Amino acid sequence: MIFEGAYKRNERLLLGALGLLIFAVFWESVVRLGYLNPITASSPSRIAQAFASQWHNGAILKNSRIFLFELTVGFTLAFIVGVTLGIAMGVNRLVEYAADPFVWLIYASPTIAFYPLLMIWIGFGSATVITVTFLLTFVSIVVNTMAGVHAAEPQMIRVLKVFGGKPIDIILKVIIPASLPLMLAGVRIGLSRAFLGVILGEMFSSNAGFGYDIAYYAGQLQTATVFVSIIILIVIGTIINLLFTAVEARLFAWKAR
Amino acid sequence: MAQLEVKDLSLSYPGSRSGSTFLALDKVNVSIEKGEFVTIVGPSGCGKSTLLMLVAALLRPTSGAVQLNQKDVTKPGPDRALVFQDFALLPWRTVIKNVELGLELKKVPSAQRRKEALKYLDMVELGKFCNHYPHQLSGGMRQRVGIARALSVDPEVLLMDEPFGALDAQIRQVMGLELLRIWERERKTIIFVTHDIDEAVYLGDRVLVMSASPGRVIQEVKISLPRPRDLSLRNKAEFTAYRETIWNLLEKQVQANGAWRQDSALS
Numbered sequence: 001m002i003f004e005g006a007y008k009r010n011e012r013l014l015l016g017a018l019g020l021l022i023f024a025v026f027w028e029s030v031v032r033l034g035y036l037n038p039i040t041a042s043s044p045s046r047i048a049q050a051f052a053s054q055w056h057n058g059a060i061l062k063n064s065r066i067f068l069f070e071l072t073v074g075f076t077l078a079f080i081v082g083v084t085l086g087i088a089m090g091v092n093r094l095v096e097y098a099a100d101p102f103v104w105l106i107y108a109s110p111t112i113a114f115y116p117l118l119m120i121w122i123g124f125g126s127a128t129v130i131t132v133t134f135l136l137t138f139v140s141i142v143v144n145t146m147a148g149v150h151a152a153e154p155q156m157i158r159v160l161k162v163f164g165g166k167p168i169d170i171i172l173k174v175i176i177p178a179s180l181p182l183m184l185a186g187v188r189i190g191l192s193r194a195f196l197g198v199i200l201g202e203m204f205s206s207n208a209g210f211g212y213d214i215a216y217y218a219g220q221l222q223t224a225t226v227f228v229s230i231i232i233l234i235v236i237g238t239i240i241n242l243l244f245t246a247v248e249a250r251l252f253a254w255k256a257r
Numbered sequence: 258m259a260q261l262e263v264k265d266l267s268l269s270y271p272g273s274r275s276g277s278t279f280l281a282l283d284k285v286n287v288s289i290e291k292g293e294f295v296t297i298v299g300p301s302g303c304g305k306s307t308l309l310m311l312v313a314a315l316l317r318p319t320s321g322a323v324q325l326n327q328k329d330v331t332k333p334g335p336d337r338a339l340v341f342q343d344f345a346l347l348p349w350r351t352v353i354k355n356v357e358l359g360l361e362l363k364k365v366p367s368a369q370r371r372k373e374a375l376k377y378l379d380m381v382e383l384g385k386f387c388n389h390y391p392h393q394l395s396g397g398m399r400q401r402v403g404i405a406r407a408l409s410v411d412p413e414v415l416l417m418d419e420p421f422g423a424l425d426a427q428i429r430q431v432m433g434l435e436l437l438r439i440w441e442r443e444r445k446t447i448i449f450v451t452h453d454i455d456e457a458v459y460l461g462d463r464v465l466v467m468s469a470s471p472g473r474v475i476q477e478v479k480i481s482l483p484r485p486r487d488l489s490l491r492n493k494a495e496f497t498a499y500r501e502t503i504w505n506l507l508e509k510q511v512q513a514n515g516a517w518r519q520d521s522a523l524s
């Protein structure tokens with residue numbers, strides 16, 4: 001009876017875990033039975049071993065630190081610039097017209113293709129990774145923030161005016177809260193692009209980090225070690241996503257469901 | 258000297274075709290004394306909301322002027338609080354935070370703000386709902402939040418755009434009485450738009466009857482019923498006579514133009 005209740009509450013989680021477990025067992029079996037080449041396909045037990053050795057030599061912690069540092073700096077800069085510029089463009093037509101071409105140029109351009117140039121300009125390492133992360137991230141935040149500002153209802157702005165609100169009050173008390181849902185949708189897209197930006201950056205223009213390790217160990221055909229990095233990136237991504245969802249749930253308690 | 262003067266006020270909206278304009282108000286003149294309770298009736302679409310928005314200075318007149326205490330009104334301010342026809346609550350704020358908005362903008366400290374807001378919420382019998390969000394309230398409850406919000410800033414002139422439009426007949430009467438009580442105590446100037454002729458007579462010192470679009474004031478009916486008023490008034494012969502007069506004035510306008518609202522045609 002007690003178990004039944006506990007099961008019901010965690011059904012989703014338990015069934016999901018069961019599915020993963022079956023997949024891992026299947027993977028291990030086909031490799032052990034000789035249907036797949038263990039060197040290229042790796043296997044759960046090999047990944048576990050690689051994980052242990054990567055943990056002991058400190059690579060996991062070091063790479064996580066580098067990854068989170070680059071992601072945080074690149075994303076935070078993109079967030080600050082993106083939200084500020086998005087609001088300015090949404091509120092003021094002149095700013096919008098002036099900044100529009102740049103935003104769309106960056107949006108439309110294959111940012112990754114700039115890596116070699118950025119390496120020439122900025123050099124090898126974190127600074128370049130952060131720059132690309134910034135470029136990839138901030139446009140989606142700008143574009144969505146601007147759309148959010150345009151979604152603020154004129155009637156709400158009138159309310160602020162009637163009660164003597166100044167332009168700054170209108171921005172703080174109407175425009176920002178009204179644009180928040182779209183703004184956060186942009187931030188979510190921005191985050192996933194930032195994630196990609198950091199990994200690609202580390203692959204191309206760095207000598208450390210998960211991205212670098214993935215490229216390096218793949219070159220050495222050490223697929224198990226590659227999988228270790230990928231799995232840790234998945235875990236970090238999942239945690240960030242959960243945090244984000246929790247923040248959204250708090251911010252949007254006012255929304256009718 | 259009148260407190261509020263509306264002088265030859267006209268307003269044209271941009272029309273449906275580019276370059277064309279639509280005349281919504283045509284040389285409206287009104288003069289209102291301090292502490293007066295003026296009600297406005299008129300066919301739907303005749304420009305009642307437009308007139309209130311001009312007094313609130315949310316719109317700029319095409320010609321003419323609005324003067325408060327002999328000074329031209331050029332920008333909105335809490336001395337003229339507006340109760341919006343569509344409530345216009347901020348959906349991301351709780352009920353009490355919505356009422357606090359005007360006080361916040363007047364830089365009232367937060368503890369006092371809360372106290373004031375609660376006082377007015379109690380007045381409209383929504384004290385229990387202070388932590389709800391607007392989407393959790395009925396239309397009538399939202400409208401009462403809008404009324405509390407306008408009262409809380411202690412305006413000189415209270416502009417009310419069909420503030421009881423979303424209420425059922427019963428609460429409507431209770432709120433009417435409540436508003437009269439507040440008005441008798443605080444002696445604010447009130448401009449009250451309604452499509453309910455009974456309400457207009459029952460509440461007002463004066464009823465302004467507006468023409469069909471483009472809106473003009475075609476007649477002012479002075480209501481000399483004794484105050485304080487209560488519901489028994491509705492059965493008095495004088496009351497019925499006022500209602501009759503206004504009804505006849507309006508009927509001509511409706512025939513001239515089009516629809517008068519269904520619900521008031523029945524009342």
Ligand SMILES: Nc1ncnc2c1ncn2[C@@H]1O[C@H](COP(=O)(O)OP(=O)(O)OP(=O)(O)O)[C@@H](O)[C@H]1O
Pocket residue numbers: 270271279281299300301302303304305306307308342452470
């Ligand atoms: N923003 C606008 N642009 C163009 N025309 C408008 C605008 N707002 C109102 N109008 C027109 O002006 C006229 C007056 O509108 P208003 O809202 O003041 O009427 P009202 O008397 O308040 O009507 P109701 O009793 O239905 O609320 C209407 O014919 C309407 O179509």
Ligand SMILES: [Mg+2]
Pocket residue numbers: 305306307342418
């Ligand atoms: Mg109206």
